Amino acid sequence: MGITHSELQEWLAGYDSDAITIGVIASHSSLQILHGARLEGFKTLGIAVGENRRRYYSAFPGAEPDEWLMLEDYRELLNQADWLRAHNVIIIPHGSLVEYLGAENFRNLAVPTFGNRGILKFESSRTAQRDWLEAGGCTMPKLIVDPHDIDGPVIVKYAGAKGGRGYFIARDYRDFRRNALLEEEFTIQEYVLGCRYYLHFFFDPTAEDGFQVQGKGKLSGKNLGRLELMSMDRRDESNVDEFYKLGSLRDLREMELEPSFVVTGNQPVVIRESLLPEAFRLAEGTVAASFELEDDARGMIGAFCLETIVTDQLDFKVFEISARIVAGSNPFIGGSPYSDINEWRMSTGRRIARSIRRALEKGCLDDILS
DSSP states (O other), X not given: OOOOHHHHHHHHHTSOTTSXXXXXXXXXXXXXXXXXXXXXXXXXXXEEESHHHHHHGGGOTTTOOSXXXXXXXXXXXXXXXXXXXXXXXXXXXXXXXXXXXXXXXXXXXXXXXXXXXXXXXXXXXXXXXXXXXXXXXXXXXXXXXXXXXXXXXXXXXXXXXXXXXXXXXXXXXXXXXXXXXXXXXXXXXXXXXSEEEEEEEEEETTOOSSSEEEOOGGGTTOEEEEEEEEEEEEEEEEEHHHHGGGOOHHHHHHTTOOOOEEEEEEEEOOOOXXXXXXXXXXXXXXXXXXXXXXXXXXXXXXXXXXXXXXXXXXXXXXXXXXXXXXXXXXXXXXXXXXXXXXXXXXXXXXXXXXXXXXXXXXXXGGGSBX
């Protein structure tokens, strides 16, 4: 069922607004979240399993948490809700939190959480995600429903945030059967040739200035909030990035080698400026469509990433969305060529903390939490 808005408001009524603590699982993008929270004047809490993880953060004093919550298992976090609320904690979700807790446990975590956690169910379902993106005006790679219909290069993906693990390329049904985990929920998309760019946006529903998202449907004609482009990245993936050095895919399969798409790192990038209007059109449409996903939908809040391919015809194909901060924003802890235009050294992690601080000042904290 998840957390109701009235439950959230009841919790926040008991919070000391002068003692808010930003809490985050010590993984994924936590360094920039913790660093950004500190720059915005918040106390910080690191949540971890294992003393080695805690010790590692001492190497980064600028992001070392003020306090730690050490667990034997991340699912113990569900039993720490009373303690977290008593310490005025706001949880910042990222991909590792959702993966460690599980989507259903995360939806029911009884602690104020940044963003709209209800929207993550549309991220974790490939079918629901596709409906959402297409409603927002995004062109997506062709979907193959029946594996027997594979007649050219496709990529097979599994549901949830797995950092590319398990994804594979197939050229026909035989390739598919050789690699598929049939017990998992999967999606088959055409493999689109082009350059992959991961566009990191931030949507602030409490801001009335800047690039305002125009509502659609029942919200047509209304300004929904400010859309900002924070940064962009490309990804290093093991082992597909090195496969071309070893010969053709057929040759490699004769050696019993298969390409994999496990993300191991991220590279900063900018795209040609003439592509930015289309990038904003896609992001604006995606945000506007998020308010139409369900009756009384709260829509997108905070950071999200459109995962795209730009073809040699300069067309965008959007193949996925991450409705939260992504690890691809980590190269920009000190700001990016885009965010620096608006404010020097503004990371996505700091932008989250800034959003919380401004909402506290305006008395509308419940508008950006769930």
